[in-house]
Amino acid sequence: MADTVRRPLMAGNWKMNLNHLEAIALVQKLAFSLNEKQLTEVETVVLPPFTDLRSVQTLIDGDKLLIGYGAQDLSPYASGAYTGDISGPMLARLGCQYVVVGHSERRAYHHEDDAAVNAKVAAALAHGLAPILCVGEGLEVREAAGHVAHCSDQLDAALKGLSAEQVEKVVIAYEPVWAIGTGKTATPEDAQEVCGAVRERVAERFGKETGERTRVLYGGSVKSSNIAGIMAKPDVDGALIGGASLDADEFAKIVRFPEHVSR
Numbered sequence: 643m644a645d646t647v648r649r650p651l652m653a654g655n656w657k658m659n660l661n662h663l664e665a666i667a668l669v670q671k672l673a674f675s676l677n678e679k680q681l682t683e684v685e686t687v688v689l690p691p692f693t694d695l696r697s698v699q700t701l702i703d704g705d706k707l708l709i710g711y712g713a714q715d716l717s718p719y720a721s722g723a724y725t726g727d728i729s730g731p732m733l734a735r736l737g738c739q740y741v742v743v744g745h746s747e748r749r750a751y752h753h754e755d756d757a758a759v760n761a762k763v764a765a766a767l768a769h770g771l772a773p774i775l776c777v778g779e780g781l782e783v784r785e786a787a788g789h790v791a792h793c794s795d796q797l798d799a800a801l802k803g804l805s806a807e808q809v810e811k812v813v814i815a816y817e818p819v820w821a822i823g824t825g826k827t828a829t830p831e832d833a834q835e836v837c838g839a840v841r842e843r844v845a846e847r848f849g850k851e852t853g854e855r856t857r858v859l860y861g862g863s864v865k866s867s868n869i870a871g872i873m874a875k876p877d878v879d880g881a882l883i884g885g886a887s888l889d890a891d892e893f894a895k896i897v898r899f900p901e902h903v904s905r
């Protein structure tokens with residue numbers, strides 16, 4: 643993590659796990675495992691399923707917990723006949739600060755293409771939500787050494803039509819698909835290579851300052867045992883954590899990474 647104004651962000655993407663009662667238990671345990679200094683130094687966010695959000699909001703607001711929250715997807719539309727979808731205004735009304743957009747699981751299982759991802763990023767920003775925009779290559783692309791170009795193309799498409807001011811609000815998450823839920827973590831050098839290239843691309847298109855201010859996360863089999871090495875890299879500002887964020891003790895250890903990293 644470089645010596646800049648970028649505050650580290652650890653975001654736990656629960657995916658389709660934990661009902662609202664389990665969600666409350668996890669958030670409570672997470673909050674009790676971390677002190678004010680730790681939660682101030684490292685922004686800590688949970689991204690539960692939609693059905694948990696109201697309970698998480700009530701707990702966090704009621705107990706004034708220093709934990710942020712958001713959703714895992716949103717509709718590109720604000721309202722209307724879109725059965726099963728959830729809109730940006732609905733999430734904003736629940737106090738969400740973040741929303742994941744373009745996760746590889748949604749690109750794969752829901753056939754979300756770059757245009758859909760671009761529309762969702764714009765919808766999130768229009769309703770005051772910070773998109774956590776995911777980019778990342780599959781194994782074939784990585785083996786053909788096309789990973790930087792692939793991520794750069796995904797990034798260009800997702801940020802199309804945005805202003806520099808808007809882009810600064812976007813959090814970009816580099817998630818190599820081959821490292822998600824597989825236990826195969828990219829090395830810190832792999833993470834740095836793409837996170838650095840992503841930042842450079844943002845700087846090229848939206849200006850150096852925007853590149854410096856935009857937070858870039860790594861995601862893919864992050865655990866307490868590998869987070870310090872990843873966070874030691876200058877262009878990695880945090881992590882998007884799947885499986886390990888379902889265990890409050892493990893998630894809290896990840897948030898405490900500064901105790902194990904020399905900057």
Ligand SMILES: O=C[C@H](O)COP(=O)(O)O
Binds near residue numbers: 862884
């Ligand atoms: O959004 C999170 C990522 O897909 C990473 O998941 P994982 O930590 O279970 O590999």
